[in-house]
Amino acid sequence: MVADPQECRDFLAAHPEVKFVEVFFTSMTGVPRGKRLRIHELQAIYDYGRFLPGSVLVVDTQGADCEDTGLVWEDGDADRRARPVPGTLKLAPWLGPDMAQVMLSLYELDGTPNDLDPRHVLRRVLDRFAADGLTPVVACELEYYLVDLERTASGDLQPPKSPLTGHRPDGIQVYGLPELEAIAPFLRELWATADVLDVPLEGAISEFAPSQVELTLKHKPDALAAADDALIYKRAAKGVALRHGCEATFMAKPWSDRAGNGFHVHVSVNDAAGNNLCASEELEGSDLLKHAIGGMKALMGDCMAILAPNANSYRRFKANSYAPVAPTWGVNNRTVSLRVPAGPPPTRHVEHRVAGADGNPYLVLAALLACAHYGITNKIDPGPAVVGDGYAAAAKENVRLPSNWFAAVDLFEASEVLADYLGERFVEMFVKVKRTEQARFFEVVTALDFDWYLRNA
Known part of the structure; x- marks a missing residue:
């Protein structure tokens, strides 16, 4: 359109x-x-x-x-x-x-959608839902850091000084209000800018590290528009941050010893009348929700090249870090990959917690919605929900997601399901781009190479 x-x-x-x-x-x-x-x-x-x-x-x-x-x-x-x-x-x-x-x-010149444009890839998946009389409802949550434009003497990133207090934040202070008050000028301009852009930007929280924030985008029964919102919001956040003398980074893991930046996606499915088909008095949700979770869980490894698209992305996945490391699901449980949040029955949905904030919003939504549709269509049972520590459960069952960039791209290339949903040509080209990036990235000799190997090799 x-x-x-x-x-x-x-x-x-x-x-x-x-x-x-x-x-x-x-x-x-x-x-x-x-x-x-x-x-x-x-x-x-x-x-x-x-x-x-x-x-x-x-x-x-x-x-x-x-x-x-x-x-x-x-x-x-x-x-x-x-x-x-x-x-x-x-x-x-x-x-x-x-x-x-x-x-x-x-x-294309004849007016047909270009099958490599990420917007059209997502539209292709949404057409599968529409053919079944279904509409995904999606909300995006993006975590990111505000960082100083100047590095430390050793070249490391550092949080910016607050324009109000003159201090750099330290300590975790998750959900801290003083931490939000310290960046109030940035937040005020960001919300005002979002209103100009008609991007439904909602509340902010101080996340699990100094200068890390998360703002939520309101859910929409139009996943393509929700992806547009996420992309436009990221662009605006970067621009507004520069006006305040700092930089907004959505890099998955800017600090090795601090929390990574996640891209959490909340998903439910409506029927043609706008009723939530995931709604249920049971906390686990309806059968349709469980089937969607089953598809997401079964194909999560196949999707990792999109959910974690860069070399740095894989530094984020670490046990007991709130970043999932295995295809697990549970109810009101943040230690799993697929969380059914608490709430009244009409709001029942799943939160997909795997993607990094460095993911392409269109492709992240396309991949996880393809998996959900596949699960619904094939009535895939997700198995029992994890109760308690999802990291311990994954270790006990010895199940994990791909832990490196190369393995993820290989799995993505071999996925017949994703080729069906996203398009064979798209999968082929995405793999070629990522393999080109891999070659270029690992050609670079870094300071870490010298630290580890110059004398020890």
Whole structure:
């Protein structure tokens, strides 16, 4: 679905102060990329689209070409057609008073959706639910750190000084109110910006480490819009943080001795009338919810390349850290991967706790919803819920998720179910991008190499 050109005319009439616009799309790696244009160029994008090389969808995290995909030289670096996403043309106040932004999605020249665009990959999964008269309801929670723009003398990250107290936070202080009060100027501007963007940003908490926060996005019966919200929110949080002299990082594990950044996704399923099919007087939820959990649990290992897409992602998974290490589920239990939260029967749902905040929101939702649909369709039994320590239960049963980047990509490549849901060509290209990244990442000799091997080898 592309935006009506009238949307642009209405926006320009309402905002004569806007002189520039950033147009952006999301590559496989989840990094927004695009152009900054003069405002007089915008209407043509709504009328006809903008032509961009298809190879930009399969660049690596650093923005470098991945030649193994065949979309660079063999394809002639050919253009695709980028079209605006409805409802995403908004002011971008963190960029300046005369700035706007709009999200794009890529199509082939004949108008068919590009099967490597993450938005279209998610839409493909949602079409499977729609064919069965079902609608996923999704809410996203993203954890991240605020870090000082300046490193320590030894080059390490450090929390920023509070503009109110002049102190750097230390200690965990989970759910601490003084920690939120110390970053109140940032939070106030972030909430105001989210309102301008129509992103339903809700409450904030101080998380399990100094300068780590989590804000919740309100649930939506439109998973594609929920993914848009998550992507736009991440972009805005980074921009607002810079205005406050610090940086917002969604890196999965910025500090080895502190909590990682998770991306928790809350999922339920509605019928055509809007009724929650997961609702139940039983805390474990309805049979449909258990089947969805069964699918998520059975295919969790296959999804890890998407849920944990980078080398750093795997540093986050550690027992007794609130980051799951095994495909487990339970009720009102944060030591498992799939948690059915406490609450009244109509709100029954599952919280998927595995993904890192570095995951591409579209692909994370596409993968876990594909698993849920597979479980519902095949009535997969998740087995008994874990009671008590989920880490101990996983150790006792000797079950784990892939613990490194290479094993995860191998499992993803071999998954027939995910190829069916996400598209064979998408899986093939995602694997090629990640293997290119792996080669480039491990070519670099680091200071740790010298510390461990220079004298000891």
